[in-house]
Amino acid sequence: MAQFSQETSTTGAFVRQPNRFTARPEPEPGRYRLVVSLACPWAHRAVIVRKLLGLEDAISLAVVDPIRDEKGWRFAETDPVLGIDYLKQAYDNADPDYEGRVTVPALVDTTTKKVVTNDYPQITLDFSLRWRPESTLYPEHLRAEIDAWIEPIFHNVNNGVYKAGFATSQEAYEQAYTNLFTELDRIEAHLATHTYLVGEQLTEADIRLWTTLVRFDAVYHGHFKTNRNKLTEMPNLWAYAKRLYAQFGDTVNWDHIKRHYYVTHHDINPSGIVPAGPDPEVWTR
Structure with missing residues (x-):
């Protein structure tokens, strides 16, 4: 749980860090890249809303590896659009002094290579309010x-x-x-x-x-x-x-979900063993 040690109160309660980047950019198709982990529920909601609102051509998608290491979220290969190996590089481009945990989802400006927002509650709302004002998801x-x-x-x-x-x-x-x-x-x-x-x-x-x-x-x-x-x-x-x-359900990646939680959280699951179940087929029966 080392990545979350700074988010634990004196009473042992988990207190999630605030979102550092909270800009609300105006829609500009092709300019922004949504960086997500398919394991993360906060990022998953952005993937779903982007899909439901038909924004897949307007906002490109980058998926990080489900295993987060000491540098945070990494790409399996150098991202072909942003030219970075770790999401942290886009955070550093926006704020070299940032010392918090690097989080997803993050909307990155492809022209400046800087994180514009990691404000996950607002990202999906802005997809509805700014990118698709006719959306019925937040009428x-x-x-x-x-x-x-x-x-x-x-x-x-x-x-x-x-x-x-x-x-x-x-x-x-x-x-x-x-x-x-x-x-x-x-x-x-x-x-x-x-x-x-x-x-x-x-x-x-x-x-x-x-x-x-x-x-x-x-x-x-x-x-x-x-x-x-x-x-x-x-x-x-x-x-x-x-x-x-x-x-x-086609936005769900069971492999990424299970490997991320069970392999990344060493203090909770030190063996790193990923459970075989439950059977995902139960969702379609």
């Missing part, structure tokens, strides 16, 4: 309701699994565990009578929740000790997650 008439879901989902679910997994005290772990399953129970009850979180349509809130759900049984249940029950044991959430998988 104005539903925005307040979407935001009301996004906030607790971020704190208790998206970041909640990390708070449990990276806790260094029993108290911090149990608090994160309790908050996580309290929120999942609330969503489970909501989905008993709703197809989506907001209205009867897919929105930003669903995508943000889903990138955690799709990793839950494969990674978070065991690796992060969020093991009260599996996603497959929560019938409404499981049915909902499978419905969304049918829409953009």
Whole structure:
């Protein structure tokens, strides 16, 4: 857990670092490159929104290797557009004094080779608000309701699994565990009578929740000790997650997801053994 040591409070709680680069560039097709890890849920949401909004030709995509080393996220080969081997080089181009953890997703300016933004919550919103203002993923008439879901989902679910997994005290772990399953129970009850979180349509809130759900049984249940029950044991959430998988399950890379978590987090899994299961075919049955 060495990469996260600076994000642990005195009580043993995981406190995620703030995003350093928060510019909101104007749309310019071909200028920006989205750098992602297919293992990362924050980056995964950007991949999904980019795909759903038809931005694949406007914003190019670079995928880093799932195994992060001491220098951070690296490319399997020198990126042909940016000419860099590590994402850190684009961070250094933007701020040579930056000492925080290098994170994905990151939007990089292909002309300056500098990171423009690593503000993952805003990146996907800007894809809807600036690049595709006609998008139905974050429509104005539903925005307040979407935001009301996004906030607790971020704190208790998206970041909640990390708070449990990276806790260094029993108290911090149990608090994160309790908050996580309290929120999942609330969503489970909501989905008993709703197809989506907001209205009867897919929105930003669903995508943000889903990138955690799709990793839950494969990674978070065991690796992060969020093991009260599996996603497959929560019938409404499981049915909902499978419905969304049918829409953009082709963006999931199980190999990258499992190898990243189980090989990179040495303090949690010192053996580096990657579990064989669960069977990903369960998502299509």
